Amino acid sequence: MREVAAQFERPVLLFSGGKDSILLAHLARKAFYPASIPFPLLHVDTGHNFAETIAFRDQFVRELGARLIVRYVQDSIDQGRVVEETGPYASRNGLQTVTLLDALKEFKFEAALGGARRDEEKARAKERVFSHRDAFGQWDPKNQRPELWNLYNGQKKHNESFRVFPISNWTELDVWLYAQQERIELPTLYFSHQRPIINRDGVLLAASEVVYPVGNERIEQRIVRFRTIGDMTCTGAVESPAASLQDIINEVAAARITERGARSDDKRSEAAMEDRKKQGYF
């Protein structure tokens, strides 16, 4: 992260409110201590976020003393930049990309720090730590710069940008263990709680205004927690009694399903992630 602050004039940290980005912001705080984080945080709000996420975000950023920028997918829809999917399966997850790219352009951000990890998904395994994007924000997996030793090449042309993934080499378990070690506070969604759930093709979605039952589906009360936090329309919960970090660590260590396995959008096609990344998704 220091390397990013040193090599780029206008970096930004992408903050989703999820555990990876919370951890990233925590690391940034440590990296620049006793100075404050020398770049702002950017949150792309789909408008379908859990209320807990937003409340936590505001509280967290206040404690951090960092600058937060929020951009809304709703605005992109209103501006006609994107067309919203309709129907019960509609998700705004894909639309975020446009809002994100617009925001990066608006502030002329040259480097966006993200909390993606290589263990999440196969297409991510080949991602660089310093990942070059062309003037359209697109990733070219066949033409990546080799990354040697700890020498990160952040040279770029005007209009081009970088995505930087400082915790590339962490696994899900590492993240939980680190949160425990550093006593990092996380949103309550990650811990076991009771909530109304819709079971859709095996994915447990939180029932809400934007996720409602169709066909034979019905709302049931379940004891769940979330392993990732994203858009309500596509973030699945797992049934779990894990109410503390230690419970979660024990559970993850024994887990047999990847965290993305609970995301319905990745299931749409096996190469879904790769396609979205080429378009500029994180």
Next chain:
Amino acid sequence: MTIELLRFTTAGSVDDGKSTLIGRMLYDTKSLFEDQIAQVEQTSHERGDEYVDLALFTDGLRAEREQKITIDVAYRYFATPRRKFIIADTPGHIQYTRNMVTGASTAELAIVLIDARKGVQTQSKRHGFIATLLRIPHIVVAVNKMDLVNYDQAVYERIVDEYTNFIAKLNAQNVTYIPVSALIGDNVVDQSVRMPWYKGPALLHHLEHVNVGAGQNYVDFRYPVQYVLRPHQNFRGYAGQIASGRIRPGEEVVVFPSGLESRIKDIVTFDGKLDEANAGDAVTLTLTDEIDISRGDMLVRKGNLPQKSNEIDATVCWMSEDPLEVSKTYQLQHTTRHVRAIVNKLNYRIDVNTMHREAAPTLALNEIGRVQLTTTQPLFYDSYALNRMTGSFILIDPATNNTVAAGMIRGETRDVDDLLDVPSAEQARRSQRLQQVVWEAGALALAEREQLNGHKGAVLWLTGLSGSGKSTIAKLLERKLFERRVHTMFLDGDNLRHGLNADLGFSPEDRAENIRRVSEVAAIGFSHANVVLCSFISPYIRDRAYARSVVPQGRFFEIYTKCDLEVAKRRDPKGLYAKALRGEIKQFTGVTAPYEEPQIPEIVVETDIDSPDRIVEKLLKLLEEAGIIPAAL
């Protein structure tokens, strides 16, 4: 989280079963998840495979999955109760040497796969060679597909003998041989019952017990400054990662390149001050004295200094489609330092298959060779053999910004007799010159002069077509600077060609020499804390890159005076375009010779749109914002 971490790389040819081996390790250590297994089972089934293809767990991208070969470095993670592992999975076929070098650069162990049926192949040797070249401390030779040779001990022994003979020539460190079958799972995670003649450990057992940290240098304290933290007047901290060695508060340190000495005051972290910091730790150091230190400087312990030179002897692996160009200026990134470098000479290319040295005019993608480099500012380094962190560098092509080479420093430039060809006349002259000429250090430091002047030194380089208004703007700007008591110096193309450069014409070579001389003069003016205004057509990117290279970063301002060619022709203040168009002047920029537009100038001014006064205002503002001159009252 004190569990040990081992990073290793795997290399094998297309069908040696490398992906299967990794898939097997992940599968048998229960590092795969049910949904991943289900996905792969489904794919295998769709493709009509008879068995679950373990390789599918690791072959990431769709394109390569379709071609059934890995094409890039992919990283995999798994853990056992004893250790965590990061695998850099690199492809083994010939065109991808660069990926192997990439994966190997951070690895502590390399697994070289050999197909038992095929025996030692050229590629197996190449993998061993690269692993040794990058000084990976441990090499494991996994003789795979033992199931297909009936677990025959003789086959295995023959391969071990052949490879041992080969690797003995390479000065490899620790080499271990293990017979395995990735497909069946023999000796991968569990000890095989089918090869009772093999008494050694299974692969995973070896990975769990091999000594980690063998590639680290724990002795020589090297601390490249990454970022300067100045939250308020009373705190000045130098953030960085300790490249090697360790440090404690109170120890005496020397700062490179200034040579100033101080002591470590504190090792500052978010979690409190530390009594000691070691190689690999990311910390912030404060010193007892106020010294001007910036990114790219290096702190070392007094009495244990790195080498310092701008003439470097190195082995490079070429990683770009565009071949190495001798004499071209590249960007060189070494620790946190960015300098410009010219490859003076390619001594030889190494044939990675035969290890023979051969004469070559250039290095193409995936080729490895030995070069002599000159850098604009000295590097503080150790040889790669002693220190992987301070002995490695990358070269970046300034035109594309791509990383084009990985370099390993051998030492200072020298004409050694094991270099293939006899030194050329130029080389002899050059080395003689280097021996005779001692750099005379100025009596006064730049910082002192700048303090006296009340502004910083800088080089303003105006480039553009003839008639684009370079000199007009330079003169007006100089007047304004003069009025603000800024010390200036003005170098103009036409004027210098009457004297210093009277012997030069307008061929590309002469133009290059013209700019070289001007750049050196500008550098002298700069070192005396002047703002040096240079007004030169300087049509070639390469020449301007040279000019940029002679002064520190942040002090060179490339000002592109952009003007429509037709407007310049109409202006034609000296009647030159008219002559050129009549054919009376040969090689006239814009007419019969090219002008290469600046790719990333500090500023572009459009003289056919803006007035000179407004342009000069913009330039003054640029200099103020860059901290070169104080803001006007």
